[in-house]
Amino acid sequence: MKTNIYVKRRVAVVGAGLTLFRRRMLETPKELAWEAAKMALDWAGLELDDVDAVVIGSAPDAFDGVHMKGEYLADGSGGWGRPTMRVYVGGGTGVFTPIAGWWHVASGLFDVVLVVAEEKMSPAQPHPQFVFKHIWDPILERPLNPNLIWIFAMEMHRYMYKYNVRKEDIALVSVKNKRNALDHPAAQLAAKITVEDVLNSEVLVYPVQRLDISPVTDGAAALVMVSEKVARRITDSPVWVEGVGWALDSTQWTNRELAYPKYVEVAARMAYRMAGINNPRKEIDVAEVYDPFDYKELHHMEGLMLARKGEAPILTREGVTERDGDLPVNPSGGLLGVGNPIAAAGLMKVAEIFWQLRGEAGGRQVKKPAYTGLAQAWGDLMQAGTVIVMRAG
């Protein structure tokens, strides 16, 4: 695989916006998109007239229950009469959306791009879980009537077995992220809980328990991404997109070693090369790692080479990933604490890195000085990795 890492045009993030993350929102998907997009423009001090193009991210149409969701969301996303596209790589969409926004600007085509991600999971009845059932192979796997949590349970179990990981250490991730979310104004499931609470919660699909999982959520997030020329004009503190990477593995997940997400490593290596990062553990100051389940934070930290294989639970136990630790992970509260409106959840992570690198994260601000941050999302049938590396200007 070859990548041209010498992309000439620099791209900055200059504004971010977020709606409340809640189980059920009154707002239509368009109204959610508008709230986040307007907040991002206000943050940047720009108006809709300044926007050259729009990139929309949303996961399966079957969640909101509207086909052509990109087109549907366009009028709440500033897409009226503008070049507008929607991107989609399942749960990886939230980080892939600003990657697409980045190439819109880096290519020289546009100077100001509005990036909007939305997901409304509450409409699907009786439960959005049914939407997930159709990611499976219809002949090999669906006859067994699988549930999404099965696959996580098997991956989690494999990870625990291979690296001898204790459930107590995995539970620490849930405890940390829900506690971090107490400082997030949009959070749905912020809570002070203990490892015992996690271990005593209902076993859903062994070894996955109720408090290992992120919730069902409605919400939207947005970013404003601009060329260097525009960034220099409108802000003293742009946040530069320094590296992007994405990769897919097979949907035939039985062809993989589940204990290690190789596709995340491939995506991360691409982003690190572009950003000139040789030692991610030392050079990344703060990370927002995709955490729909608590073990996924550990699994992804290892795929991102922020920890050696099997080392992430140890770093977590030692407090390294706490907000005041040496490598804060998910200071936002992550999907476990803030919520999981699929595409919007990933973009919320990129927004968090933007706020952290600007020193605008308020009560969530990490203790160490943060110059370089990373956000990652993951999705489809446990096979899509998307990574973005940003630096404070």
Next chain:
Amino acid sequence: MSWDKVGLPTKLRHWYGDMEVEGYLYTAGIAGEKFFKTLKERGKLLASRCMKCDVSYLPARAYCPSCFSEITEYFEVEPEGNVETYTILRVGVDGEKLEEPVIVAFITFDGVNGGLIHRLGEMDEKDVEIGMRVKAVLKPTDERRGEITDILYFKPA
């Protein structure tokens, strides 16, 4: 490999599946709540106006898609307007022949942008024409539930 010649697709090895989401609960949203409350309680249509662009929207919108301003200016519109275009349905959604043709029209209203798609009634298909004046026939107040079918159809004004 084409399997057209096999005939019945069920003669091939297969697994029957369906996408078993049973349905969706859609919310009307911020502006939609106001629109349908007005229709139910007052039998009127609700529009909203962006003061910045001086553009109005029917049905009402909570924000202006042109300039992104929040819209707080709402106003009622009489449910009487003009046929912008129409079509006449002779077969139903399953391809069945309809006993009575159904006329469906796009109707615009005075002084506002946008409009509604709805059925036309109390008229012969020969009498419908673009530009004709029509007004809404509503369900009785106590039967209205705050949904678009609270309007039964539009008839010649």
